[in-house]
Amino acid sequence: MSTDLTVNGRTYHWMQRPLVVVCVDGCQYEYITAAVAAGAAPFLGRLLGGAGTCFMADCVMPSFTNPNNLSIVTGVPPSVHGICGNYFFDPESGEEVMMNDPRHLRAGTILAAFSAAGAKVAVITAKDKLRKLLGHRMQGICFSSEKADQATLAENGIENVLGRVGMPVPSVYSAALSEFVFVAGVKLMERERPDLMYLSTTDYVQHKAAPGTPAANDFYAMMDRNLARLDELGATIVLTADHGMNAKHGADGQPIVIYLQDVLDAWLGEGKARVILPITDPYVVHHGALGSFALAYLPALGIEDAVAERIAKLPGIEIVLTRAVAAERFELPADRIGDLVVVSRCDTVIGTSRDRHDLSGLDVPLRSHGGTSEQKVPLLVNRSVGRQPDARRWRNFDAFDLGLNLAVPPG
Numbered sequence: 283m284s285t286d287l288t289v290n291g292r293t294y295h296w297m298q299r300p301l302v303v304v305c306v307d308g309c310q311y312e313y314i315t316a317a318v319a320a321g322a323a324p325f326l327g328r329l330l331g332g333a334g335t336c337f338m339a340d341c342v343m344p345s346f347t348n349p350n351n352l353s354i355v356t357g358v359p360p361s362v363h364g365i366c367g368n369y370f371f372d373p374e375s376g377e378e379v380m381m382n383d384p385r386h387l388r389a390g391t392i393l394a395a396f397s398a399a400g401a402k403v404a405v406i407t408a409k410d411k412l413r414k415l416l417g418h419r420m421q422g423i424c425f426s427s428e429k430a431d432q433a434t435l436a437e438n439g440i441e442n443v444l445g446r447v448g449m450p451v452p453s454v455y456s457a458a459l460s461e462f463v464f465v466a467g468v469k470l471m472e473r474e475r476p477d478l479m480y481l482s483t484t485d486y487v488q489h490k491a492a493p494g495t496p497a498a499n500d501f502y503a504m505m506d507r508n509l510a511r512l513d514e515l516g517a518t519i520v521l522t523a524d525h526g527m528n529a530k531h532g533a534d535g536q537p538i539v540i541y542l543q544d545v546l547d548a549w550l551g552e553g554k555a556r557v558i559l560p561i562t563d564p565y566v567v568h569h570g571a572l573g574s575f576a577l578a579y580l581p582a583l584g585i586e587d588a589v590a591e592r593i594a595k596l597p598g599i600e601i602v603l604t605r606a607v608a609a610e611r612f613e614l615p616a617d618r619i620g621d622l623v624v625v626s627r628c629d630t631v632i633g634t635s636r637d638r639h640d641l642s643g644l645d646v647p648l649r650s651h652g653g654t655s656e657q658k659v660p661l662l663v664n665r666s667v668g669r670q671p672d673a674r675r676w677r678n679f680d681a682f683d684l685g686l687n688l689a690v691p692p693g
């Protein structure tokens with residue numbers, strides 16, 4: 283049909299057969315290997331065993347959902363597409379602004395480009411917060427399982443989603459919210475057969491259950507069944523993740539938290555500095571808005587290095603970078619991050635003030651993400667690829683490159 287497309291400086295071949303890119307929210311690699319070892323995920327087991335190609339890739343920092351989903355669908359890091367968290371602080375207005383509105387997006391998506399060139403494109407996401415960003419300027423089908431009952435032909439390119447999928451609208455805090463994404467994806471592939479499909483789940487299960495636990499293995503078994511079906515239907519499948527997930531608590535089950543706003547208040551005066559946690563969003567029950575990444579806005583210029591050095595000495599801190607260094611090292615938009623970027627170690631999270639975190643919703647010991655310790659994610663494809671340079675640093679946002687340019691169709 284059509285020819286190659288260049289999007290954000292990268293060129294993609296037109297698909298020979300349907301491509302499904304799956305972003306499994308919070309998929310630390312160990313979830314897959316543990317489920318395979320337990321016999322719960324035979325299809326993924328075959329991919330790991332040589333029927334497919336498997337890389338360990340790095341996600342973008344911060345290792346949060348929105349920056350990574352947007353990186354995957356644009357093929358570029360946040361320095362280019364602009365989405366670097368759920369929130370950013372606008373120093374001009376003094377307001378914290380939610381970043382889930384497409385007006386904050388600075389790059390077009392691969393999905394929109396292919397739809398404009400005539401490809402049949404479908405996007406299904408678990409939470410509705412991502413839908414508008416992922417579907418920005420895209421023609422085709424785009425809906426969330428969270429609001430599947432409200433999907434209309436005019437707004438979402440599809441109607442009667444519940445009837446087609448055969449499931450009720452799942453709770454926003456459930457494994458079923460992600461299952462709905464997969465089941466709907468399979469139904470679409472059976473009937474509409476989109477050329478390009480992007481499926482994005484939610485990390486509800488991963489926040490609660492460690493790799494290899496029954497709840498985790500059940501989830502990966504569900505995923506495995508649906509992926510096997512997509513494979514059977516002839517789709518090229520690329521599976522990656524937005525970020526990993528790690529335990530963030532001590533042996534007593536209590537979260538290990540650095541309340542950074544309290545710390546800076548003590549050092550610099552009450553409310554002088556402002557700590558922003560870009561993980562904060564309307565759905566914080568399962569992580570209490572606690573992750574391993576924070577931004578700090580300081581009251582004066584010229585004190586960044588001194589404050590950074592002091593924060594870096596707090597137990598549990600991994601690294602503190604000033605704005606320009608962080609923008610460079612983590613590929614972030616310099617105008618949307620703080621004077622300081624603070625990352626905590628694997629087992630530690632960063633909060634604002636102690637009294638601003640409601641941890642009553644944490645019914646199991648905290649598991650979360652955001653840091654460099656959650657940067658390693660799987661990048662799998664159900665195809666062979668040609669020999670790749672050993673030195674290549676694979677990124678989760680190479681997913682479309684892998685699926686469209688490198689995957690060799692069978693037979």
Ligand SMILES: [Zn+2]
Nearest residue numbers: 307308347524
């Ligand atoms: Zn996520």
